[in-house]
Amino acid sequence: RMSLVGFIGLGNMGGHMARNLMKNGRSLIVFDLNKAVTEQFKADGAIVAKHPADVAAAAKEIMTVLPSSPHVRNVYTGDNGILKTIQPDTLCMDSSTIDQTVSIEMARLLREKKSLYIDAPISGGVGGAQAATLTFMVGSGSDQVFERAKVILSAMGKNIVNLGAVGNGQAAKICNNMLLGIHMIAVAETMNLGIKMGLDKKALAGILNTSSGRCWSSDTYNPVPGVIEGIPPSKGYSGGFGTTLMAKDLSLAQNAATNVQAPTPLGSLSHQIYRLLAQDPQFQAKDFGVVYQFLKDNTK
Ligand code: NAD
Numbered sequence: 001r002m003s004l005v006g007f008i009g010l011g012n013m014g015g016h017m018a019r020n021l022m023k024n025g026r027s028l029i030v031f032d033l034n035k036a037v038t039e040q041f042k043a044d045g046a047i048v049a050k051h052p053a054d055v056a057a058a059a060k061e062i063m064t065v066l067p068s069s070p071h072v073r074n075v076y077t078g079d080n081g082i083l084k085t086i087q088p089d090t091l092c093m094d095s096s097t098i099d100q101t102v103s104i105e106m107a108r109l110l111r112e113k114k115s116l117y118i119d120a121p122i123s124g125g126v127g128g129a130q131a132a133t134l135t136f137m138v139g140s141g142s143d144q145v146f147e148r149a150k151v152i153l154s155a156m157g158k159n160i161v162n163l164g165a166v167g168n169g170q171a172a173k174i175c176n177n178m179l180l181g182i183h184m185i186a187v188a189e190t191m192n193l194g195i196k197m198g199l200d201k202k203a204l205a206g207i208l209n210t211s212s213g214r215c216w217s218s219d220t221y222n223p224v225p226g227v228i229e230g231i232p233p234s235k236g237y238s239g240g241f242g243t244t245l246m247a248k249d250l251s252l253a254q255n256a257a258t259n260v261q262a263p264t265p266l267g268s269l270s271h272q273i274y275r276l277l278a279q280d281p282q283f284q285a286k287d288f289g290v291v292y293q294f295l296k297d298n299t300k
Contacts, residue, residue: 004059008063009064009096011032012126013095017095018046019044030049031048051080052078060090061091062093063093064093064095066096069098076106083113086115091149094106099252100119101259103117107166116145117166118145119167120169121137125241126241132158137168137169137172138162138169141164141166170252182266183216185291186217187218191292205222243286247274273291277290
């Protein structure tokens with residue numbers, strides 16, 4: 001019988017990822033603060049732990065998929081955290097997008113317990129989590145650790161990339177999401193300008209997508225409702241990637257830019273724009289494409 005896998009953080013991403021591990025024949029011991037979610041996992045055959053320490057006492061392979069740095073710190077180092085009960089040679093795989101320095105610190109704390117921690121942040125969105133087609137950006141520290149992680153991660157994703165030292169996964173993820181935040185705003189303001197100049201939204205998108213302005217935010221996730229069917233901007237900006245998570249990722253990019261003294265003027269401006277959205281009750285619970293509605297003059 002295969003050993004238990006621990007899974008902590010069963011939200012929009014983690015919930016689908018944990019289910020894909022179960023589909024792959026793995027037995028899970030899970031924990032989340034949200035009781036409604038853990039009840040569902042219990043009904044589906046998973047063991048539900050009382051806190052992260054219970055997970056670490058039972059499993060030597062543990063996934064964490066949590067919102068941000070403080071949650072990860074708490075799950076590992078808190079009163080009933082993983083570190084309290086962790087067994088030697090446990091492999092913790094953290095797919096949260098968090099501060100690189102926190103990943104490096106967690107790896108150090110786990111090494112002191114003769115265990116392993118890798119950062120393995122993800123891209124591919126909720127759809128990719130559901131379809132098990134995620135990309136994992138892995139900072140493993142060694143090929144041997146990477147191969148061990150890959151056995152688990154390949155049940156949840158199709159593109160598992162070894163980037164070297166612990167923390168490098170976060171570096172890659174943070175860079176990608178800074179660019180994503182910038183080009184989403186860029187497409188939103190461009191579409192708004194063109195529509196106000198009298199262009200048809202689909203005709204304008206068509207030109208952008210066959211010209212040099214083309215990017216993911218224009219051709220795959222256009223923020224103007226009705227340009228692309230079936231994505232959050234065409235479904236009232238529901239589901240998808242929230243403005244608060246985008247604001248968080250852009251803040252991570254700003255922390256990193258400060259640490260290494262890299263100028264990121266557009267990353268900084270994008271961070272401030274998403275901060276405004278994340279504190280506005282009209283936009284904070286919406287998909288990040290809603291920046292188009294924020295820029296648009298809704299009074300006309
Ligand atoms: P989410 O908010 O939907 O899920 C987080 C889960 O963690 C929730 O179920 C919450 O109850 C649980 N949680 C919070 N604190 C906890 C604690 N102390 N102990 C146990 N459980 C706790 O977030 P998500 O969309 O699943 O994102 C998770 C991570 O993945 C984030 O870092 C995010 O930036 C990243 N990410 C998200 C997407 C996306 O499209 N949603 C894509 C790529 C990466």
